[in-house]
Amino acid sequence: MVGRDERDATSLRFPHGIELPVAEDLEGVTLGVPAELSGEGIEPGVLAAFDASCKRAEELGATVLGVNLPHAPHALSAYYVLAPAEASSNLARFDGVRYGLRAEGASDLLDMYTRTRHDGFGPEVKRRIMLGTYALSSGYYDAYYGRAQRVRTKIAEDFAAAFAEVDFVLTPTTPTVAFKLGEKTDDPLAMYLSDFCTVPMSLAGIPAISIPCGLSEGLPVGLQIAGPAFSENWLLDAAHALERTLGFDGSRARA
Secondary structure, three states: OOOOOOOOOOOOOOOOOOOOOOOOOOOOOEEEEEHHHOOOOOOHHHHHHHHHHHHHHHHOOOEEEEEOOOOHHHHHHHHHHHHHHHHHHHHHHOOOOOOOOOOOOOOOHHHHHHHHHHHHOOHHHHHHHHHHHHHHOOOOHHHHHHHHHHHHHHHHHHHHHHHOOOOEEEEEOOOOOOOOOOOOOOOHHHHHHHHOOOHHHHHHOOOEEEEEEEEEOOEEEEEEEEOOOOOHHHHHHHHHHHHOOOOOOOOOOOO
């Protein structure tokens, strides 16, 4: 998890080893709260727990400021172009020949490919492969994938500007509390909206951590703290200090 892997072109040499967090307060820390990720669309109960967490951070010595991430609302759309495109490309190798499952009973090579990919991938994976293949097709590559990459760059620039003013960015982890098992299985778009607050960090390539910060409707609420690239040790320290004083209110969870 830490350091360069010569067999992994996506890995990096990490400049610092991970250390155990020890901070007990947030003295001297500046936290930025983006209105784009902490206002409209967030459930009232989640927002109340988030606001209480910001106040607790101030009690621990932090300065809480508003910051702007103007392109963050477009992150979800960009992510669900880029992620399926990458899934389509990366999963192309799982054809029953070189990697993973090989379906039995095939009559010829094409039948083996078809059976293997039919049996080996679930509905969501198939959906992402199809979306990604469409986005990467020659007629739509620049209109979808290329444009989504440009949005990703804008989002990264927004975070860079925010981190010039604050040490960390604070948001709810999800717009809602947990939904019932299987409740949104037939509505993928509603499921994707749960990622609204977290995908901007993934697109920007920055570390983030989620910690519990209370309950809403008897269910846990998450608080997300994001920092600049390679700020993991400072991020863990801030999360440690906050988590020591935040958490559940002791009421019984909803059945």
